[in-house]
Amino acid sequence: MAGPSKRAGERTRSVHGPSPAMGPLSTPLVFSATFAFPSLEAMNAEQQKGPDSAYYQRVGNPTVAACERRLADLEGAERSLLFSSGVAATAAIFLSYLASGDRVAAMRECYGGTLQQLEYGREHFGWRLTLLSAGDPGGWERAIEPGTKIVHVESPTNPVLRVIDLRRAAALAHARGALLTVDGTFGPPVVQKPLALGADLVMHSATKYLGGHSDLLAGVVSGSQPLMEPLAKARRTFGATLDPMSAWHLERGLKTLPLRMDAIHRNAMSLAQRLEAHPAIERVSYPGLASHPQHALAREQMQGFGGVVAVVVRGGGDGARTFIEALRVFSHAPSLGGVESLASLPAYTSHVYMTASERAAAGIDDGMVRLAVGVEDEADLWADLEHALSKVRVGVA
Numbered sequence: 337m338a339g340p341s342k343r344a345g346e347r348t349r350s351v352h353g354p355s356p357a358m359g360p361l362s363t364p365l366v367f368s369a370t371f372a373f374p375s376l377e378a379m380n381a382e383q384q385k386g387p388d389s390a391y392y393q394r395v396g397n398p399t400v401a402a403c404e405r406r407l408a409d410l411e412g413a414e415r416s417l418l419f420s421s422g423v424a425a426t427a428a429i430f431l432s433y434l435a436s437g438d439r440v441a442a443m444r445e446c447y448g449g450t451l452q453q454l455e456y457g458r459e460h461f462g463w464r465l466t467l468l469s470a471g472d473p474g475g476w477e478r479a480i481e482p483g484t485k486i487v488h489v490e491s492p493t494n495p496v497l498r499v500i501d502l503r504r505a506a507a508l509a510h511a512r513g514a515l516l517t518v519d520g521t522f523g524p525p526v527v528q529k530p531l532a533l534g535a536d537l538v539m540h541s542a543t544k545y546l547g548g549h550s551d552l553l554a555g556v557v558s559g560s561q562p563l564m565e566p567l568a569k570a571r572r573t574f575g576a577t578l579d580p581m582s583a584w585h586l587e588r589g590l591k592t593l594p595l596r597m598d599a600i601h602r603n604a605m606s607l608a609q610r611l612e613a614h615p616a617i618e619r620v621s622y623p624g625l626a627s628h629p630q631h632a633l634a635r636e637q638m639q640g641f642g643g644v645v646a647v648v649v650r651g652g653g654d655g656a657r658t659f660i661e662a663l664r665v666f667s668h669a670p671s672l673g674g675v676e677s678l679a680s681l682p683a684y685t686s687h688v689y690m691t692a693s694e695r696a697a698a699g700i701d702d703g704m705v706r707l708a709v710g711v712e713d714e715a716d717l718w719a720d721l722e723h724a725l726s727k728v729r730v731g732v733a
Contacts, residue, residue: 346410346525346526346594347594347595349406349409349410350406350410350526350590350591350592350593350594351591353402353405353406353409354405354406354408354409362588363399363402363403363584363587364398364399365399365580365581365584366390366397366398366399366580367580367581368393368397369392369393370391370392370393371390371391371392379391383395386568386572387400387401387404387415387417387568387571388401393577393579393580394572394575394577395572395577397577397580397583399580399583399584399587400418400577400578400580400583402583402587403418403583403584403586403587403590404416404417404418404556404583406587406590407525407542407546407556407558407590408558410525410526410590410593411525411529411531411538411558412525412529412531412532413531413538413558413559413560414559414560414561414564415558415559415560415561415564416556416557416558416564417556417557417558417564417567417568417571418542418554418555418556418577418578418583418586419554419555419556419557419571419576419577419578420553420554420555420576420577420578420579421541421543421553421554421555421576422449422521422539422540422541422542422543422544422554422555423449423450423453423541423555424555424576425539425540425541425555425556425557426449426450426453426519426539426555427453427576428557428567428570428571428574428576429486429488429517429537429539429557429567430453430454430457430463430486431570431574432566432567432569432570433485433486433515433566434457434461434463434485434486436461436462436463437462437463437464438463438464438485439463439464439465439466439481439483439484439485440454440457440463440464440465440466440484440485440486440487440488441465441466441467441468441476441479441480441481441484441486441487441488441514442454442465442466442467442468442486442487442488442489443467443468443469443470443488443489443490443493443500444467444468444469444470444694444697444698445469445470445490445493445494445496445498445698445699446488446489446490446493446494446519447490447494447519447521447686447687448686448687448688448690449686450488450490450519451690466479466480466481466484468480468487468489470493470496470498470500471498471699473500473501473504473505476505476508477508480508480509480512480514481512482512482513483512483513484509484512484513484514485513485514485515486514486515486517487505487508487509487512487514487515487516487517488517488518488519489502489505489516489517489518489519490518490519490521490522491518491519491520491522491523491528491530492522492523492623492634492642492644493522494521494522494644494682494686494706495644495646495682495686495687495700495704495706496621496646496698496699496700496704497522497621497622497623497628497642497644497645497646498629498630498699499623499628499630499633499634499637499638501633501637502516502518502530502533502534502535502637503533503534503637505534505535506533506534506535506536507534509536510534515536515537515563516534516535516536516537517535517536517537517538517539518530518535518537518538518539519538519539519540520538520539520540521539521540521541521544521545521673522642522644523638523642524540524544524545524546524593524597524673525593526593526594526597526639526640527597527601527638527639527640527641527642528637528638528639531558531559533637536559536560536563537557537558537559537563537564538557538558538559539555539556539557539558540555540556541554541555541673542554542555542556542586543555543671543673544671544672544673544674545593545596545597545643545672545673546586546589546590546593546673547585547586547589547673547674548589548592548593548596548673548674548675549585549589549674549675550671550673550674550675550676551585552582552585552586552589553582554578554582554583554586555578596675596711597640597643598640599711600642600643600709600710600711601624601640601641601642601643602714603643603677603709603710603711603712603714603717604622604624604641604642604643604644604645604709605622605624605641606714606718607645607707607709607714607717607718607721608620608622608624608625608645609625610718610721611645611647611721612625612627614722614725615650616649616650616655616659616725616726616728617647617648617649617650617725618648618649618650618703619647619648620645620646620647620648621645621646621647622641622644622645622646623638623641623642624640624641643672643673643708643709643710644672644706644707644708644709645706645707645709646704646705646706646707647704647705647707648701648703648704648705649703649704649705649725649728650703650728651703651728652701652702652703653681653683653702653703655703655728656681656702656703656704656705657681658724658727658728659705659724659725659727659728660679660680660681660705660724662723662724662727662728663679663720663721663724664720664723665677665712665716665717665719665720666678666679666707666717666720666721666724667679668680670685670686671708672706672708673708674708674710675710675711676710676712677707677708677709677710677712677717678707678708678710679705679706679707679708680705680706680708681704681705681706682695682700682704682706683695683700683702683704685706686706687700707721
């Protein structure tokens with residue numbers, strides 16, 4: 337990282353990257369799957385650069401590498417690697433550090449796609465899986481066996497928004513000889529920095545807040561250079577490399593990340609407070625609320641509380657469906673993290689792969705709605721929620 341960027345603030349570094357650009361202010365978009373060389377020595381030298389190379393796109397690409405450097409700078413990491421999706425990024429971690437017979441401990445409240453990967457690994461690769469409860473972190477010390485290779489957590493969790501004490505989780509994982517890997521999708525780098533709290537690797541679905549415009553699919557993993565080398569090999573081996581156009585769009589989105597998160601956080605905080613007082617809502621989960629069980633922890637290890645608000649609507653699944661189908665400014669759609677506000681039913685989207693009993697154990701009620709708040713005018717968002725909730729109240733009555 338260049339000297340001046342260490343002194344610059346996050347907004348400045350989001351705009352300029354690790355060092356001020358000379359020449360084009362926008363990173364050149366390099367569309368080439370392969371590159372030519374004047375000699376065998378030159379080709380071999382470029383190939384040895386790995387992800388920083390301009391040798392073959394599956395190995396590295398200049399546009400992709402420029403975005404990776406900007407992400408590493410924001411994350412406070414030595415290296416970031418981009419993948420074709422968030423689940424590809426998570427899979428690269430597991431494939432890099434788990435062999436047949438190895439044990440991994442993960443929260444049962446993790447993203448449904450992550451749990452599906454771990455189940456697949458248990459069935460096909462012989463991984464041994466320990467499930468941890470986010471609601472009982474005191475039990476982790478008993479549950480995580482010595483010799484565990486990975487402890488994988490998510491904070492805040494999707495969609496219940498439990499906050500994990502990452503310092504404590506890191507200490508416990510390291511005491512067992514394990515790596516702590518963190519899915520920080522709900523807390524992008526300007527909100528939360530797991531590596532500074534002791535995590536070994538942090539991944540994001542860059543499709544969400546990092547891209548910020550619901551127009552690309554990407555994932556990223558960040559960490560120290562030695563820990564990232566096996567992931568570079570896994571990416572090269574299995575081919576889950578991000579394409580240059582998506583990387584270019586992602587880098588452009590990063591330039592406004594602090595501005596977007598400021599607006600999103602203000603909207604989410606205001607809406608969560610209003611929803612908590614609404615008679616058609618049974619429960620609101622948002623780390624910024626004093627009623628949140630880990631509110632003090634969130635204040636300690638986060639800078640802001642993110643843009644997802646989970647609500648449980650009266651009337652169970654029927655009430656939630658009535659509510660979500662009456663929304664007009666909030667779009668009924670999966671995903672999150674864009675400038676537009678979205679609403680989804682986790683039982684039918686992010687956690688559709690789980691059984692009803694598994695969802696209940698993870699705290700996901702049938703009446704739960706995940707609100708991914710965007711940057712629209714807060715008054716318009718509240719009017720939309722209030723209108724949709726009025727339909728629920730009629731149904732309940």
